[in-house]
Amino acid sequence: MTEHSLWRLSRALHRAINDQHFDDLAAMIDDHIDWAVFGPIDMFPFLGMRHGKTAVLEACRQISQNVRVHRYERESVLLGEDSASAMMRFSLTALDTNRPISLRVAQFAQFRAGRLISMRVVVDTFDLVEQALGRAIHLPKIA
């Protein structure tokens, strides 16, 4: 049984972000990849939409310069033939401030011929912003 592309992607992303080793990731990203990590790009310029392999690798390079991944846990995984989704929890450090960040992330990936052609990531971004700032943002109660 062939290994699902999700596991190879997961290892490649980990090596890229933590070890600045981008070859494995580059080898499995399609030239015409469509990529989006939804979040506030004013604060985190490496989030947002990217089109094409060069732009995605550059975003991953910027992520690798800003965070270190200590641990991740997959709470749910669904695998399709050429697709995968995962609900994950990451323990990170923000490298500029040395702040620990615990992050909930949902990831949807599509592959073609073993290469990543689409990635959509939703993050609990308000929680991320508060942890990156190191303080709570006051919010009115609306309900």
Added chain:
Amino acid sequence: MTEHSLWRLSRALHRAINDQHFDDLAAMIDDHIDWAVFGPIDMFPFLGMRHGKTAVLEACRQISQNVRVHRYERESVLLGEDSASAMMRFSLTALDTNRPISLRVAQFAQFRAGRLISMRVVVDTFDLVEQALGRAIHLPKIA
């Protein structure tokens, strides 16, 4: 071919939130359901963790009193035998302010015998907060 429980859940949630009709939803929620919609509960008390059917129905009742769903679009769906994940985009109105809200949501559901036993939802919460406030929150650039 039997319809996947996700579609029944989707209709039941829609009827609950938009029409305040909770019977279909109640019928498909397991008594011991584990439910979490990750987000800032200070501002949105109907988000957060809920355990058990009564608590989940009450949270859905509160959601129905706070938003109306105009449109939703499933951008990715993965179906397992007793599980499902969906990346969705919602167009809502916040009922207290009449503000339109466009929301990115990732949902992971697990079923047993046709009933929902686990639900995990990740939302682009910073975007949600800004839209609900009706203004941008100033953020420093960190990268």
